[in-house]
Amino acid sequence: MLVHIFKQLWNRRRSNLWIGIELLLVFCLLWYIVDYFFVLEYNKSLPSCRDLNHTWQVDVALLPEEHPDYQPGESDSTALVDNYYRVLDRIRQYKEVEALAVLSSWSTPGGGGYYGDWLRNRKDTTREGSGQAILFDPRTDFFKVFRYTTKEGRPVSVEDFDWSDPKAVVIGNLAKETFFPDGDAIGQILESPRKPDDVNYIVKGVVGDTKRFDYERPQLTFFRAERITSDNITNEMEIAVRNHESISDDRFLQDFKNTMSRELRIGNFYLRGVKSYNRINAETDFRFGQTSDVRVHTGMMLFFLVNIIHCVMGTFWYRIRVRRDEVGLRMAMGSTRTDIRKMLILEGLCLLAVVVLPAMLIEVQFVYLDLIDTLGQGKNNLGYLPDRLVLRFILTNLLTWVLLAVAIVAAIWLPADKAAKMAPADALHYE
Template sequence: MIKHIWKIIWNERRHNIGLWIELVVVAVALWYIADHMYVTLNNYFKPLGFDTEHTYIMRLGLINPNSAVYVNDIPQETGVEELKTALERIRRNPMIEAASISLHSSPHIGSNRSLTLFRDTLQTRYAILSRTVTPDFFRVFKYKSKNGNTEDLVRALERNELVISPEVEKELFPNGESAVGKHVSFEKGDSADLYRIGAVSTEIRYDNFNNWSSYFAQNMNNDFLAFFSGNYVSALEFCVRVKSEEDRDFIGRFRQDMTQQLRIGNFFLGDIRSIPENKKAYQKDDVDDLQMRAFVVLFLLVNIVLGITGIFWFRTQHRRGEIGLRVSLGDTPPQILRKYYMEGLLLLTAAMVPAMVVILILGKQGVLITYLMHFTGARYLIGFAITYILLALMITLGIWVPARKAVKVPPAEALREE
């Protein structure tokens, strides 16, 4: 039957060439749209590598130096101990599961520090995120090592070793060797201080709209705390994970319990925010942009559906006489529908061949999105499958409705109309 239908298509090539060209153009446009949405949504829903459910970020404030209760000339060592005391008191609160101090490391705040790592003659191509944290930071956000264990990361920082991401490991140890136990530096040269890598985490993404996942983490030692124990204390992030059963009106209850306890030296309990709420605010513009793109894509899809379905609807409706003739010659309605479906799908298949070549060229030239996902064979085939299935459904719908009605018309009437 396929050979017979190809012969019909070829014999009617003068009428089919315009439809074929239109299918090629629509297939390329639909492929581009489908690929864009697939890459964007795949990146959005890909796991972030950490968990922010039941987590909060709080900061300490500094009493105004003009206040009567302000204590002058507190030594840095005392300030460091006061920060550690504040962390310990937060950790001991019965509502808290884990607590940490960090600098430019909490998710979804848009605050970053970056450095370059070196290993012999190799270095990271770009500056990577620097996360300065206390060890329990990994427990707060449930980071995992490549072995699937949070405690590996915690113990590495407790030993004052570095934790790095898989991307950094791949860049500095390109032969597939493990980075654990090896040494890196923050400066180039033989005199640079070396730091031992204690663990490698799983992939930790920056947010749902980026593919940025290169980072290293180091322990927040007393030198860091000393620098921020004065006027810059509000830069420190006190991140906590709340026990799930206690996560109800947490901010109000925590303030009631801890305001007095965290009035230490010149410090007081300042801002407290839900990290999931921070995420909503931080990603709002990106989410709005994604929704706007989705509406535009939906509008384009509706137009494509109406266009392709309408063309095949009109084409099938125009062939009522042919359908009547086939019925009079003994073809059953299911056989006729099957032939027209096959003809439409063969036309689509013929149009997809040049469309595949065009998309391959666009992908190789970097016209398609590549910063979120490399243009791989799997991505190419997924885009092809989505495009082919959508167009096949449109063509089938455009044939089914008029053809189903036409095969019910008595052959004599259909021929008389023709």
């Protein structure tokens, strides 16, 4: 049957030319969008060894000097630190708080802040890389709040590592594989290539990899201590808490704000707001343009699919009408209605198959000119599927073909079904 169908397409090559050109253009454009979503969903599927669910950023601030409740005696450095610790104790003692952490605002999980470190292995200076430094006070449990785990999935806590050394650092697994691929990282030294004598750290442990954004890949991560001082309390540090899963997020938020708005009026401190880290993550995606980028690509994909369905449906509806004599003759010669539907649908799929090769030749130019985007790609991210361009090219073209094939079958089904239901005598009489 396939040989017969291809002969049919060749005999009607002039009428098939325009729909073939349209399928060619749509295939290339749709492939570009499919490639984008392929990389995006692949990156999202990569595990991130932390959990932002049930976590909250507690925003405490100081009253301005012109406020009527401002207390000048509570503004010196000693009172500031003492009152801040009282704030932390009040939050920690709240019945629904499971864990509390104080971290640098540059290290907000899911936030847009970034504090980078460029380090290398002291013993093998060719092993170097840059990544994000996560700064937090080790007297609070940052790892427990965000439920960090090892690569194997074992939960970790700040207490699992020795933070008594001011140069202590805990690294992610990707950093371990980058700097120490052949040995144990514990006790090894990482140093700055620019100032090796002044900036260096001792590795105290390894945790699982995390991603700065959900749509990117795991990155090199360095967890370092940043202890609370009177200088960084108000403008550099933030408080993070995790609530017990036994209570809903909505209820926790309402009850916590109602209670802590009174409890945290300590000295000149007051509760300014509470926001979930999932919301911060979503707002960051929007601010960085990722949300709008996804919406644009989604809209383009839907636009192409709807238009190809309408175009193919209209074209085949017309072609079936002018081929009623052929349909009637086939049915008079013994073809069943199922055979008619099958023939018309296979015609559409064969026409799509014909345009695949020239479409792929055009797409190769996009790849050659480096016009396709690979989210999260970097020199430290090797071995990921999207970096294997040949395999990625084949998979995305296969997905594009399947997507268009479904659209074509859906578009042809109605006119094909209508043609199959014609009586043979009526179809022959039409001619």
